Amino acid sequence: MQYKEYGKTGKKVSVIGFGGMRFRKEDYEKSFEASAMAVRRASQLGINYFDTAPFYCDDKSEEIMGEAFKDMPNAFYVSTKSMLNHEKTADDVRGRVEKSLKRLGIEKIHFFHMWCILNLEQYRKVMAPGGPYEGALKLKEEGLVDHIVFSTHCNGEEIETMVNEGGFEGVTLGYNATNFAFRQKGIKAAYEKGLGIVTMNPLGGGVIPQNPEFYSFIKENEQDTLAQAALKFNVSHKEITVALAGMGTVEEVEENVKAGENVGEMTEEKINRMAKMLNDSLDSLCTGCQYCNVCPEGIEIPKYMDAYNMYILSKESNRIKNRLKWHWGLKAKKAAECIACGKCEKLCTQHLPIVERLQYIAKL
Numbered sequence: 526m527q528y529k530e531y532g533k534t535g536k537k538v539s540v541i542g543f544g545g546m547r548f549r550k551e552d553y554e555k556s557f558e559a560s561a562m563a564v565r566r567a568s569q570l571g572i573n574y575f576d577t578a579p580f581y582c583d584d585k586s587e588e589i590m591g592e593a594f595k596d597m598p599n600a601f602y603v604s605t606k607s608m609l610n611h612e613k614t615a616d617d618v619r620g621r622v623e624k625s626l627k628r629l630g631i632e633k634i635h636f637f638h639m640w641c642i643l644n645l646e647q648y649r650k651v652m653a654p655g656g657p658y659e660g661a662l663k664l665k666e667e668g669l670v671d672h673i674v675f676s677t678h679c680n681g682e683e684i685e686t687m688v689n690e691g692g693f694e695g696v697t698l699g700y701n702a703t704n705f706a707f708r709q710k711g712i713k714a715a716y717e718k719g720l721g722i723v724t725m726n727p728l729g730g731g732v733i734p735q736n737p738e739f740y741s742f743i744k745e746n747e748q749d750t751l752a753q754a755a756l757k758f759n760v761s762h763k764e765i766t767v768a769l770a771g772m773g774t775v776e777e778v779e780e781n782v783k784a785g786e787n788v789g790e791m792t793e794e795k796i797n798r799m800a801k802m803l804n805d806s807l808d809s810l811c812t813g814c815q816y817c818n819v820c821p822e823g824i825e826i827p828k829y830m831d832a833y834n835m836y837i838l839s840k841e842s843n844r845i846k847n848r849l850k851w852h853w854g855l856k857a858k859k860a861a862e863c864i865a866c867g868k869c870e871k872l873c874t875q876h877l878p879i880v881e882r883l884q885y886i887a888k889l
């Protein structure tokens with residue numbers, strides 16, 4: 526397993542992190558032991574970054590981790606979260622942290638996330654006096670939290686604004702071979718500011734392993750599975766500290782840890798080549814370049830087109846709504862507000878039929 530410095534925190538973390546959102550219901554409904562075994566096996570094989578959250582796995586993930594932590598083979602770091610929808614005030618955050626500490630059975634949270642900041646308006650609410658950030662800061666002073674970090678689905682410029690204001694030591698964001706063009710600005714901004722960068726969703730919500738032919742371009746080593754190649758794709762970026770892989774079984778752990786060995790380096794030249802390949806191989810895919818983001822009706826077009834990508838790659842229309850709702854916090858019906866002025870299509874670098882796609886989404 527390879528390790529990297531997490532920003533300026535002085536902590537060295539494994540390039541593959543354990544994502545605690547994929548424990549299997551059929552296991553944890555009976556007992557936590559099988560899931561906890563997967564966590565301990567990960568520790569044994571060198572993973573030392575364990576990410577969980579309230580509400581993952583029917584709100585059982587923190588408890589499962591807590592069960593595993595009673596008997597971990599090696600030292601480890603824990604990341605968990607607080608979400609603005611649930612914890613709106615400093616006191617709410619204290620309550621959340623106390624609950625998490627109890628469930629995890631540990632004395633402090635190493636990486637505490639202001640979870641899922643979707644836009645700058647939400648960011649301002651998080652940072653407002655008496656708000657969640659202030660609560661986290663107090664807990665840090667008391668030694669219950671080591672580092673305050675955030676997770677986000679914002680675009681590069683918004684991430685830049687947040688990191689430049691200097692409140693955070695790290696960021697967790699979605700990054701993979703389907704959206705790297707959209708997110709690169711964000712990871713560059715965070716890297717330049719010295720933040721640790723954790724990536725989630727390296728498999729593109731399953732789209733990458735489900736489309737092996739299309740995504741074969743990310744494979745550097747023929748022996749790697751596509752899932753391993755997708756994880757390596759992330760950790761080979763010098764900017765990225767950890768790629769989180771959701772795991773629920775010992776077998777999945779043993780498969781994923783292999784991606785933390787013999788990782789190459791992703792150069793600028795390589796990434797540009799891949800971006801070009803992506804364009805050449807599937808012209809109908811939105812690359813997330815943002816040029817079309819000019820809608821007079823306030824439709825966040827790149828996010829709607831990203832959701833449509835899921836449909837192109839999976840052929841399942843319900844992926845669009847799920848992506849909008851759970852990843853972007855948007856509603857499909859907003860697409861119906863398009864007045865077909867055509868401004869976005871004139872600017873689209875891929876010449877995509879944006880209006881037609883929005884009409885399709887609106888009908889969902």
Ligand code: SF4
Nearest residue numbers: 820863864866867869
């Ligand atoms: S065509 Fe529709 S989506 Fe595009 S800019 Fe005009 S109103 Fe917005």
Ligand code: SF4
Nearest residue numbers: 811812814815817873
């Ligand atoms: S300009 Fe085209 S390719 Fe770029 S984000 Fe907009 S829809 Fe996607």
